[in-house]
Amino acid sequence: MTSSNMSATPAPQRIVLIGFMGAGKSTTGRLLASALGWRFVDSDDLIEARVGHTIAEIFTTQGEDAFRALESEVIRQQCCEQHLVLALGGGAIEHPSTREHLHTLPDTHIVYLEAPLDVMVARCLEQPGAAIRPVLADRVRLAHRFTSRIPHYRTAHLTVATAHLTPEQVVERILAALGGTPFEPAPSAAGENLPTR
Ligand SMILES: Nc1ncnc2c1ncn2[C@@H]1O[C@H](COP(=O)(O)OP(=O)(O)O)[C@@H](O)[C@H]1O
Ligand SMILES: O=C(O)C1=C[C@@H](OP(=O)(O)O)[C@@H](O)[C@H](O)C1
Numbered sequence: 001m002t003s004s005n006m007s008a009t010p011a012p013q014r015i016v017l018i019g020f021m022g023a024g025k026s027t028t029g030r031l032l033a034s035a036l037g038w039r040f041v042d043s044d045d046l047i048e049a050r051v052g053h054t055i056a057e058i059f060t061t062q063g064e065d066a067f068r069a070l071e072s073e074v075i076r077q078q079c080c081e082q083h084l085v086l087a088l089g090g091g092a093i094e095h096p097s098t099r100e101h102l103h104t105l106p107d108t109h110i111v112y113l114e115a116p117l118d119v120m121v122a123r124c125l126e127q128p129g130a131a132i133r134p135v136l137a138d139r140v141r142l143a144h145r146f147t148s149r150i151p152h153y154r155t156a157h158l159t160v161a162t163a164h165l166t167p168e169q170v171v172e173r174i175l176a177a178l179g180g181t182p183f184e185p186a187p188s189a190a191g192e193n194l195p196t197r
């Protein structure tokens with residue numbers, strides 16, 4: 001199912017993907033950017049590049065609050081760019097200033113990739129390097145985190161239920177919901193979008 005609240009941004013300059021771990025934000029975002037000829041950025045990659053440590057190392061050495069603050073700052077700095085597909089980390093919307101910033105950014109379409117928790121956990125566990133997600137390792141808190149984030153995810157302009165779709169089909173749904181490909185391609189956007197998680 002795809003549900004839409006599209007009135008705010010008829011011709012977006014940016015698409016921001018939100019959703020829980022394993023929803024497919026990084027994978028789908030890269031494909032979507034490629035289809036549009038836009039740049040793809042993953043907030044987790046930006047954080048790791050800036051700090052010079054993996055997300056798991058940042059959680060261990062600095063703690064989750066420090067990670068969230070860094071994540072919020074990185075997103076604010078990045079998301080003014082045009083012709084951008086930005087995949088957020090699953091917990092980015094926990095930070096109030098990130099939420100406020102995203103929802104006040106003009107020409108920005110927020111897309112929620114949705115799936116049942118067990119589907120997303122299974123996807124993550126099958127992925128090589130799954131241990132890099134510290135939130136996934138904390139199984140006791142996982143369900144609570146998921147349910148507490150859902151109201152924030154649901155504020156997106158568009159929701160795509162991904163459980164029975166391939167990443168390519170998710171991209172098709174997003175493009176169809178946006179009316180095909182009504183966007184200007186960026187002047188050059190090739191070869192930037194290698195997946196890392
Ligand atoms: N629609 C999908 N169907 C099946 N597997 C998917 C889908 N989207 C992503 N995956 C797989 O799930 C794993 C996590 O995807 P990823 O894009 O890293 O999610 P996220 O960034 O939302 O945490 C990857 O192994 C990816 O190939
Ligand atoms: O849900 C979370 O709190 C997190 C999700 C991860 O990103 P993905 O959602 O892309 O896996 C990453 O930002 C970090 O491990 C924390």
Ligand SMILES: [Mg+2]
Pocket residue numbers: 025026027042044087088089197
């Ligand atoms: Mg990701």
